[in-house]
Amino acid sequence: MASVTPALVLEGVGFAVGKNRRDILVNACMQVMPGEICALVGPSGSGKTTILNMISGLLRPTAGSLTVLGVDVGRARDRELARLRSRRMGIVFQNFHLLPGMTSTENALLPAYFGCAPAGEYRARVRDLLGRLGLAPWLDAAAENLSEGQRQRVAIARALLLRPALVLADEPTGNLDDSSAATILSLLIEGAREEGSSLLLATHDRRCLQVVERTFVVDQGRVVPL
Amino acid sequence: MITRNLLALAVRSLAGRRASSVAPLLSLAMATGTTFVLLSIAWSLHGAGVSGLLSRLPITRMVVTARQVDLLFLRLGTPLSSLDDRSLQSVRAIEGVEAAWPELVLAMPVSLVGDLLGTTFSTDCAVYGVGGDFFPAGNRPPGFVHREPGAAVPVVLSSQLIDLYNSGFAGSQNLPGLSRNALVGRHFTLFLGTSSFVPALPRDRVLSVRCEVVGLSDAVSVTGVTAPEAYAREWHRWFHGESTPVQYSSIHVEAASSSIVDRVRRDIESLGLQISNPRELAEKIALLSKYLSAAIAAIVVLFLVMAGVGTASTLGLEVTHQAERIGVYRALGASQSDVRRIYMARAAVLGLAGATLGLLPAIGLQVVMGNALEALVPIAANLPPSWREFNPALALISLSLGLATCVVAGIAPAHRAARLDPADALRRAGT
Numbered sequence: 244m245a246s247v248t249p250a251l252v253l254e255g256v257g258f259a260v261g262k263n264r265r266d267i268l269v270n271a272c273m274q275v276m277p278g279e280i281c282a283l284v285g286p287s288g289s290g291k292t293t294i295l296n297m298i299s300g301l302l303r304p305t306a307g308s309l310t311v312l313g314v315d316v317g318r319a320r321d322r323e324l325a326r327l328r329s330r331r332m333g334i335v336f337q338n339f340h341l342l343p344g345m346t347s348t349e350n351a352l353l354p355a356y357f358g359c360a361p362a363g364e365y366r367a368r369v370r371d372l373l374g375r376l377g378l379a380p381w382l383d384a385a386a387e388n389l390s391e392g393q394r395q396r397v398a399i400a401r402a403l404l405l406r407p408a409l410v411l412a413d414e415p416t417g418n419l420d421d422s423s424a425a426t427i428l429s430l431l432i433e434g435a436r437e438e439g440s441s442l443l444l445a446t447h448d449r450r451c452l453q454v455v456e457r458t459f460v461v462d463q464g465r466v467v468p469l
Numbered sequence: 470m471i472t473r474n475l476l477a478l479a480v481r482s483l484a485g486r487r488a489s490s491v492a493p494l495l496s497l498a499m500a501t502g503t504t505f506v507l508l509s510i511a512w513s514l515h516g517a518g519v520s521g522l523l524s525r526l527p528i529t530r531m532v533v534t535a536r537q538v539d540l541l542f543l544r545l546g547t548p549l550s551s552l553d554d555r556s557l558q559s560v561r562a563i564e565g566v567e568a569a570w571p572e573l574v575l576a577m578p579v580s581l582v583g584d585l586l587g588t589t590f591s592t593d594c595a596v597y598g599v600g601g602d603f604f605p606a607g608n609r610p611p612g613f614v615h616r617e618p619g620a621a622v623p624v625v626l627s628s629q630l631i632d633l634y635n636s637g638f639a640g641s642q643n644l645p646g647l648s649r650n651a652l653v654g655r656h657f658t659l660f661l662g663t664s665s666f667v668p669a670l671p672r673d674r675v676l677s678v679r680c681e682v683v684g685l686s687d688a689v690s691v692t693g694v695t696a697p698e699a700y701a702r703e704w705h706r707w708f709h710g711e712s713t714p715v716q717y718s719s720i721h722v723e724a725a726s727s728s729i730v731d732r733v734r735r736d737i738e739s740l741g742l743q744i745s746n747p748r749e750l751a752e753k754i755a756l757l758s759k760y761l762s763a764a765i766a767a768i769v770v771l772f773l774v775m776a777g778v779g780t781a782s783t784l785g786l787e788v789t790h791q792a793e794r795i796g797v798y799r800a801l802g803a804s805q806s807d808v809r810r811i812y813m814a815r816a817a818v819l820g821l822a823g824a825t826l827g828l829l830p831a832i833g834l835q836v837v838m839g840n841a842l843e844a845l846v847p848i849a850a851n852l853p854p855s856w857r858e859f860n861p862a863l864a865l866i867s868l869s870l871g872l873a874t875c876v877v878a879g880i881a882p883a884h885r886a887a888r889l890d891p892a893d894a895l896r897r898a899g900t
Binding site for chain 1: 800
């Protein structure tokens with residue numbers, strides 16, 4: 244039986260900042276398999292976002308080895324990491340980061356601008372994705388005029404647009420009530436499953452733990468499986 | 470393909486920042502418009518070609534005039550001394566002066582009426598009188614001799630008139646060009662004692678003289694007609710009487726060789742006279758033209774630098790304000806060089822828009838200025854047509870300079886945008 248390459252492997256990863264090299268993360272180890280739905284839990288400020296930023300290549304580990312979809316994040320060049328993010332990874336930010344002055348469709352279409360095909364070719368898929376996420380009436384609405392839940396859905400559509408192999412979601416249910424949180428989680432997980440993507444949720448929301456397959460806890464700069 | 474995507478993104482993000490784009494757009498528009506107008510003026514100066522017309526004159530040939538008031542390059546025309554027979558004798562006595570020929574000028578109003586290209590024209594002019602040996606060896610026009618009473622007076626015109634006509638007037642008035650001999654054999658009438666400035670002299674004080682152009686010469690004055698000296702003396706006596714001595718407008722001096730020109734100059738100047746060599750004049754005009762061109766270039770550079778600095782600071786400010794946008798671009802897959810290209814494309818689009826915006830009114834302004842100048846100052850009609858004609862090459866140069874300014878101004882902000890820490894930018898935007 245052929246072995247399956249993990250989507251994500253952290254081996255003794257550390258991250259330190261500042262002149263005094265203050266440790267944010269120490270000897271972190273975890274592994275996520277293709278198509279797996281995982282959660283990274285821990286209190287605010289524990290380092291969950293830092294881990295997600297390292298996985299996406301926006302930060303580089305200061306120790307250990309981090310391999311994402313076969314790419315060594317510590318050693319890869321900027322262009323290689325950018326290509327990894329644009330073609331194989333989708334990110335749902337904690338604060339959505341939809342660009343003002345752009346419509347829902349334009350915001351969801353953004354990753355396509357950094358892909359290898361004309362962005363316009365993805366317009367139909369964006370509309371389909373937004374429609375599936377219940378945003379058909381707001382396709383041309385400006386981002387700043389959407390509710391928080393609607394903006395979250397646009398962010399999910401943006402993350403799933405290019406059928407990524409790995410989706411990272413930072414506090415996707417952050418300020419939502421139970422009903423909205425359940426909806427968003429189910430949309431995110433369904434979307435990832437439909438595309439066969441791995442999903443890693445960084446959250447301090449215990450509600451997420453009921454729907455994921457594996458959970459890692461970040462505490463005191465260390466990552467341990469729950 | 471990705472370049473097309475990035476360009477589309479740059480244009481899209483620019484459209485969403487209309488307010489902040491207005492200042493650099495206007496400053497670039499002004500700089501490009503000013504550049505075009507100034508370049509057109511510089512091109513017209515170049516097209517006038519005055520220095521070229523004069524540069525073929527020989528260096529041993531000098532022109533002596535009464536001392537006049539000079540202000541830098543401008544000769545104010547106010548004589549400080551006179552040029553008469555005594556001056557002529559003194560000049561001829563200088564060692565190294567091979568020949569000296571006076572150019573007598575009639576101190577009276579004169580107008581000229583003639584036909585040219587089927588049109589009757591009238592103009593004020595000066596009348597000069599020179600001897601037959603005034604012309605450089607072998608260049609004396611045939612027929613330039615005193616004729617029997619009643620015959621047309623033979624006159625010579627400056628060949629520079631043809632050059633000036635062909636290089637400026639003909640084009641501006643849509644008239645055909647003239648060959649150098651087109652005027653030879655033509656007749657016209659001089660009215661001595663009257664001009665458009667002095668029209669009120671009694672009728673019996675106006676003398677009508679029929680003239681025939683017998684040739685063109687580089688040696689005679691460009692401001693009038695030159696007749697044999699005997700006619701000029703006769704007309705002087707008729708107008709002023711016997712007792713008034715004749716005045717010379719200039720004495721043309723031929724030095725024996727170019728090696729003694731400087732000494733001859735000093736000797737003539739010691740007589741209290743002013744001396745100029747046509748080639749020196751040409752050099753002076755060329756120098757003046759260079760100074761003007763340099764001044765224009767400096768103004769153009771100043772405008773472009775100001776526009777560039779303004780654009781750079783606006784784009785720099787935009788990078789600061791758009792940190793979140795840049796962070797999102799990076800997180801969604803833009804590399805550092807993609808971000809750099811997006812911001813360079815923004816600068817280029819901004820530059821192209823600003824330069825085009827400035828160029829269009831500048832082209833209109835050039836036409837309006839040309840027409841207004843001609844309406845206010847009739848002599849402006851004689852300026853080369855390049856003064857008010859649209860020159861696509863100059864428009865293209867101005868457009869390129871405006872665009873290049875904006876692109877150069879965009880380099881530093883684009884570089885800064887590319888080096889922005891995306892994780893930090895997103896974290897700051899989220900707090």
